Amino acid sequence: MKIFNTLTQKKESIDLSKKTLKIYVCGPTVYSELHIGNMRPLILVDVLMRYFKHHKIQVTTVINITDIDDKIILSAKQKNVTEKHISEMHIKNYKDNQKMLNLLTPTHEPQVTNEINTILSYIDRLFDSKAAYKAGGNVYFSVKSFSKAYGQLSNQNLEKMDEALDNDKNKKYFADFVLWKNTDEGIKWDSKYGKGRPGWHTQCVAFIEKFLDGFADIHIGGVDLKFPHHENEIIQKYAYDQKPLANIWMHNGSLNIFGVKMSKSLGNILKIKDFLDKNDSNTLRYIFYKSSYEAPINLNSILLTEAKTKVKAWNSLFQKISKNFQIRDTILQESNEIDTEIEQAIQDDFNFPNILSEVEKKITKIQTLYKNFEKNSVELNESFSRITYCLKKILGFVFEDVQITIEEKSLYKNWCLKKSQMKYQEADEIRKILIEKSIL
Numbered sequence: 001m002k003i004f005n006t007l008t009q010k011k012e013s014i015d016l017s018k019k020t021l022k023i024y025v026c027g028p029t030v031y032s033e034l035h036i037g038n039m040r041p042l043i044l045v046d047v048l049m050r051y052f053k054h055h056k057i058q059v060t061t062v063i064n065i066t067d068i069d070d071k072i073i074l075s076a077k078q079k080n081v082t083e084k085h086i087s088e089m090h091i092k093n094y095k096d097n098q099k100m101l102n103l104l105t106p107t108h109e110p111q112v113t114n115e116i117n118t119i120l121s122y123i124d125r126l127f128d129s130k131a132a133y134k135a136g137g138n139v140y141f142s143v144k145s146f147s148k149a150y151g152q153l154s155n156q157n158l159e160k161m162d163e164a165l166d167n168d169k170n171k172k173y174f175a176d177f178v179l180w181k182n183t184d185e186g187i188k189w190d191s192k193y194g195k196g197r198p199g200w201h202t203q204c205v206a207f208i209e210k211f212l213d214g215f216a217d218i219h220i221g222g223v224d225l226k227f228p229h230h231e232n233e234i235i236q237k238y239a240y241d242q243k244p245l246a247n248i249w250m251h252n253g254s255l256n257i258f259g260v261k262m263s264k265s266l267g268n269i270l271k272i273k274d275f276l277d278k279n280d281s282n283t284l285r286y287i288f289y290k291s292s293y294e295a296p297i298n299l300n301s302i303l304l305t306e307a308k309t310k311v312k313a314w315n316s317l318f319q320k321i322s323k324n325f326q327i328r329d330t331i332l333q334e335s336n337e338i339d340t341e342i343e344q345a346i347q348d349d350f351n352f353p354n355i356l357s358e359v360e361k362k363i364t365k366i367q368t369l370y371k372n373f374e375k376n377s378v379e380l381n382e383s384f385s386r387i388t389y390c391l392k393k394i395l396g397f398v399f400e401d402v403q404i405t406i407e408e409k410s411l412y413k414n415w416c417l418k419k420s421q422m423k424y425q426e427a428d429e430i431r432k433i434l435i436e437k438s439i440l
């Protein structure tokens with residue numbers, strides 16, 4: 001299959017006969033409840049994990065949790081509680097969100113505060129490689145010493161960048177970044193560089209080193225992290241052992257609401273919990289799959305209504321079909337196959353709009369087959385089991401399994417009997433009830 005690599009700007013092959021795959025995702029900073037935009041890389045990696053698992057590949061996925069940073073410290077100070085109190089509360093929310101959205105659990109979810117020594121050992125090695133220096137009590141990474149590994153992902157040219165943008169006077173060079181921060185504010189850890197806490201950019205490379213042996217087959221993150229965060233990841237790894245950090249870089253687009261980027265200052269943040277109070281997880285997945293993963297999504301009422309209506313219609317069709325098989329004592333097939341056209345769209349860089357449109361075509365065909373249930377029951381059983389396998393197991397939708405009751409079954413049999421006895425008025429009365437119960 002092919003995946004677009006942001007680093008080379010080309011679609012590159014992933015061998016699906018591989019036995020193992022390593023994926024890294026830049027995860028959330030837990031200073032407040034997560035919003036639906038935060039879920040884009042997480043739903044993307046969820047589909048990747050599901051699809052590779054379908055191909056019997058053993059996937060190791062690491063999603064980090066930044067549980068200490070300026071925003072967490074500020075929030076703790078404002079609320080007069082510890083940083084741990086803030087981060088633990090939001091980690092709990094995050095885990096609830098993962099469950100509510102039917103996300104597969106990653107292999108590792110390292111938290112910065114549990115991995116301070118991992119990060120410090122990485123910084124030690126950067127010091128040994130002369131990539132780090134101390135200034136003003138902080139430890140910085142020296143971008144100039146390794147600048148040939150800088151800018152390839154985001155197409156940034158150091159010479160053309162505006163140095164005035166940075167106001168940290170301790171740095172030797174404007175693009176340098178903090179590895180270890182000596183701070184008066186918030187929680188601090190002891191280290192040979194003095195009391196302090198890690199800067200943001202080292203955790204991901206340190207975790208890739210520890211959990212993925214220093215290399216990710218696929219590295220995922222939002223497009224807003226390309227610069228400087230991902231450039232800083234790449235240059236640190238280069239200084240560490242002159243090796244690449246990842247094979248394929250995938251960047252997901254942002255999510256805008258009514259054309260405006262979500263931001264706290266604009267007050268247009270849509271928290272996951274608030275979204276799920278009014279909508280289900282299928283609706284959010286549908287919204288995400290309507291656009292290519294790399295494109296921005298503009299969430300508006302038209303898209304929301306479409307998503308809600310569609311997933312509701314799918315659910316009701318699937319319930320009817322399932323009930324009809326059960327009522328006729330026909331066992332529903334179990335499939336572990338994906339329709340060819342859908343799989344082709346998946347293999348073309350997880351082309352979500354094409355995947356959805358192929359899904360639509362299959363469902364339209366299933367609707368037609370359903371209209372003549374008796375005649376098409378074998379083909380319907382096959383198509384139905386394939387589409388539900390794909391929607392549930394690969395795309396992560398949730399459709400309840402319905403069980404027909406004994407009463408419903410005898411009602412149906414009674415309806416058939418009345419028809420055969422040509423007692424049409426009685427049959428019609430029963431038919432009405434069967435329609436109400438979504439059996440007909």
Ligand SMILES: [Zn+2]
Nearest residue numbers: 026204229233
């Ligand atoms: Zn990262």
